[in-house]
Amino acid sequence: MKPKISDVAKAAGVSPTTVSRVLNDRGYISEETRTNVYQAMEKLNYLPNDLARSLFSKRSNLIGLIVPTTSNPFYGELTARIEHHCAEAGLKILLCNSLYNVEKEEKYWEMLRRNQVDGVIVCTYNRGLIDYDTHHLPTVAFDHYLSSNIPVVSSDNFKGGELATRHLIAEGCKTIVHINGPGNLETPANLRRNAYETVMAEAGLPAFTCEIEPILKQESTAVAVAALFDEKPGIDGVFASDDSIAMTVIREARKRNKTVPTDVKVVGYDGTEFMTLLAPELTTIEQPIDAMAQTAVATLIAQIEHPTKSIETDLIHDVRMKKGTSA
Amino acid sequence: MKPKISDVAKAAGVSPTTVSRVLNDRGYISEETRTNVYQAMEKLNYLPNDLARSLFSKRSNLIGLIVPTTSNPFYGELTARIEHHCAEAGLKILLCNSLYNVEKEEKYWEMLRRNQVDGVIVCTYNRGLIDYDTHHLPTVAFDHYLSSNIPVVSSDNFKGGELATRHLIAEGCKTIVHINGPGNLETPANLRRNAYETVMAEAGLPAFTCEIEPILKQESTAVAVAALFDEKPGIDGVFASDDSIAMTVIREARKRNKTVPTDVKVVGYDGTEFMTLLAPELTTIEQPIDAMAQTAVATLIAQIEHPTKSIETDLIHDVRMKKGTSA
DNA sequence: CTGAAAGCGCTTACAG
DNA sequence: CTGAAAGCGCTTACAG
Numbered sequence: 001m002k003p004k005i006s007d008v009a010k011a012a013g014v015s016p017t018t019v020s021r022v023l024n025d026r027g028y029i030s031e032e033t034r035t036n037v038y039q040a041m042e043k044l045n046y047l048p049n050d051l052a053r054s055l056f057s058k059r060s061n062l063i064g065l066i067v068p069t070t071s072n073p074f075y076g077e078l079t080a081r082i083e084h085h086c087a088e089a090g091l092k093i094l095l096c097n098s099l100y101n102v103e104k105e106e107k108y109w110e111m112l113r114r115n116q117v118d119g120v121i122v123c124t125y126n127r128g129l130i131d132y133d134t135h136h137l138p139t140v141a142f143d144h145y146l147s148s149n150i151p152v153v154s155s156d157n158f159k160g161g162e163l164a165t166r167h168l169i170a171e172g173c174k175t176i177v178h179i180n181g182p183g184n185l186e187t188p189a190n191l192r193r194n195a196y197e198t199v200m201a202e203a204g205l206p207a208f209t210c211e212i213e214p215i216l217k218q219e220s221t222a223v224a225v226a227a228l229f230d231e232k233p234g235i236d237g238v239f240a241s242d243d244s245i246a247m248t249v250i251r252e253a254r255k256r257n258k259t260v261p262t263d264v265k266v267v268g269y270d271g272t273e274f275m276t277l278l279a280p281e282l283t284t285i286e287q288p289i290d291a292m293a294q295t296a297v298a299t300l301i302a303q304i305e306h307p308t309k310s311i312e313t314d315l316i317h318d319v320r321m322k323k324g325t326s327a
Numbered sequence: 328m329k330p331k332i333s334d335v336a337k338a339a340g341v342s343p344t345t346v347s348r349v350l351n352d353r354g355y356i357s358e359e360t361r362t363n364v365y366q367a368m369e370k371l372n373y374l375p376n377d378l379a380r381s382l383f384s385k386r387s388n389l390i391g392l393i394v395p396t397t398s399n400p401f402y403g404e405l406t407a408r409i410e411h412h413c414a415e416a417g418l419k420i421l422l423c424n425s426l427y428n429v430e431k432e433e434k435y436w437e438m439l440r441r442n443q444v445d446g447v448i449v450c451t452y453n454r455g456l457i458d459y460d461t462h463h464l465p466t467v468a469f470d471h472y473l474s475s476n477i478p479v480v481s482s483d484n485f486k487g488g489e490l491a492t493r494h495l496i497a498e499g500c501k502t503i504v505h506i507n508g509p510g511n512l513e514t515p516a517n518l519r520r521n522a523y524e525t526v527m528a529e530a531g532l533p534a535f536t537c538e539i540e541p542i543l544k545q546e547s548t549a550v551a552v553a554a555l556f557d558e559k560p561g562i563d564g565v566f567a568s569d570d571s572i573a574m575t576v577i578r579e580a581r582k583r584n585k586t587v588p589t590d591v592k593v594v595g596y597d598g599t600e601f602m603t604l605l606a607p608e609l610t611t612i613e614q615p616i617d618a619m620a621q622t623a624v625a626t627l628i629a630q631i632e633h634p635t636k637s638i639e640t641d642l643i644h645d646v647r648m649k650k651g652t653s654a
Numbered sequence: 655c656t657g658a659a660a661g662c663g664c665t666t667a668c669a670g
Numbered sequence: 671c672t673g674a675a676a677g678c679g680c681t682t683a684c685a686g
Contacts, residue, residue: 331678665676
């Protein structure tokens with residue numbers, strides 16, 4: 001059986017109270033006792049039971065993380081960064097892949113509450129589904145508005161949209177299309193589209209936004225992009241709302257014997273490590289993923305530790321354009 | 328405050344014992360009592376505290392998952408699939424990104440033990456570092472040998488290596504190089520290399536294996552691949568040990584004005600959803616990631632539920648070649 | 655059919 | 671400087 005505190009106490013010839021005190025470095029303990037206890041712990045290979053500690057302290061140091069799916073490298077990287085910053089702060093991640101499925105997400109919320117998580121970081125859309133105000137569980141949202149009092153971490157989507165669109169215009173594109181996912185519509189990511197449309201209007205160019213499904217099924221994106229090229233044969237510029245859509249556009253263009261960037265220029269969004277490794281030629285708007293992860297974790301910790309203190313709810317992070325050769 | 332079982336008991340006019348019994352559907356309860364209790368739970372928005380339950384039952388339903396990093400889409404997808412199968416079985420995932428760092432991994436193991444996980448799925452190399460036999464925590468390894476009695480889930484690496492190499496030979500390649508990561512050397516993935524070398528020898532062709540760093544830093548792979556092309560200008564076939572290396576090879580070949588597949592043929596390994604979406608042209612050896620995830624979870628559950636029963640320790644999954652246009 | 659008691663492994667006032 | 675007692679929220683023999 002796993003040794004417990006009373007086993008250590010027996011081995012060290014002291015009471016469980018004393019063992020607990022050296023464990024938590026609380027109150028006065030003679031050096032000798034301390035040494036004995038440490039030796040006993042060592043000998044028995046004792047590790048405290050965090051479940052029992054959490055039950056008493058009402059602090060689990062557990063954080064729920066809800067993402068669409070870690071299969072998508074953007075969320076895979078975000079998950080890794082969030083987990084990293086949590087680990088630094090002594091917090092552990094309970095991972096939930098919602099697959100953009102509302103019922104799944106509700107089940108995950110219940111699971112997280114049963115497991116007494118100290119807080120939740122959510123990256124999926126579910127506005128109104130969960131009663132955030134009632135449950136008053138510390139929460140941070142990622143690129144989604146959940147409720148007026150829940151902080152949202154996002155990149156500067158408007159600026160990103162501006163940078164991308166202005167760049168395409170500056171490079172001489174006339175028929176510039178924006179490709180966006182419907183999942184983005186009630187999120188700050190929608191600002192990318194607003195910026196695109198605003199800049200196009202200012203330049204006196206017609207805006208055309210193409211909405212496609214979130215990337216869960218394989219072929220849908222490719223099919224939608226092909227249809228777009230059929231519909232708008234004169235396309236010479238594309239601002240895609242994420243890098244994998246941008247890559248699909250580049251592939252489709254090549255398939256049609258259009259050269260990138262000569263015939264069609266393409267700008268993506270995200271700039272994950274993995275895509276940078278895989279496709280350094282892609283010009284993209286880079287989100288500072290690590291900084292955003294860090295902010296999300298820090299903001300969540302602030303809420304957990306100062307539940308009453310009011311907090312900044314709009315946590316926007318600067319973006320930059322990473323120039324490749326695709327635009 | 329969160330309602331507890333005694334609050335529900337009070338509201339329903341029964342004892343905590345009775346509430347617990349309806350919660351667990353144990354023993355006889357009158358329909359009336361049951362209804363009252365359910366209504367009280369509903370009214371108070373009661374959810375049981377799983378920490379307390381776990382403390383009593385000595386079953387946390389928590390599983391530790393140690394991967395190098397979910398930033399890498401292969402592990403991102405594997406993580407998503409494992410989490411999915413765990414969720415189906417009522418198990419929750421505590422996520423650990425070891426970044427191939429031994430000290431980090433040791434800390435994670437301690438954390439997982441403190442949190443009373445029921446089992447661990449490990450995807451990193453650490454043979455000998457953790458004393459698996461002493462801790463006797465149910466464990467399943469993914470593509471790594473940890474200890475003689477720990478089951479290993481892997482793809483049929485030898486067959487994969489054979490399929491890839493034979494295909495390149497059949498397509499007429501003469502100067503075929505294998506690119507592998509050193510991290511693969513003490514793992515079943517090393518069989519990919521053995522198969523490559525065996526098949527090359529059988530065909531009377533010289534084998535040349537190029538070892539590169541695991542993909543954590545951005546440029547290293549690209550640099551190593553460029554060096555390889557310098558060293559072996561006559562390369563006409565490459566079997567890469569993963570798809571992102573394969574893509575880097577394709578890029579480097581194009582940069583040198585070599586056409587793929589005319590001048591150089593490239594076969595990868597993994598075949599993740601994401602890569603299939605992003606680069607359907609890549610010919611690759613596809614690992615059945617979902618099936619492997621399912622096996623890992625099922626095997627872990629078997630160990631947890633039947634600790635004494637001996638288990639199959641070599642869980643090899645069939646692979647197939649997914650033909651693209653790159654080879 | 656239902657409840658009082660003891661205990662899961664820990665911690666913290668409170669005595670001494 | 672150290673220990674006995676009570677309690678965190680739950681469950682399960684054991685009575686009745």
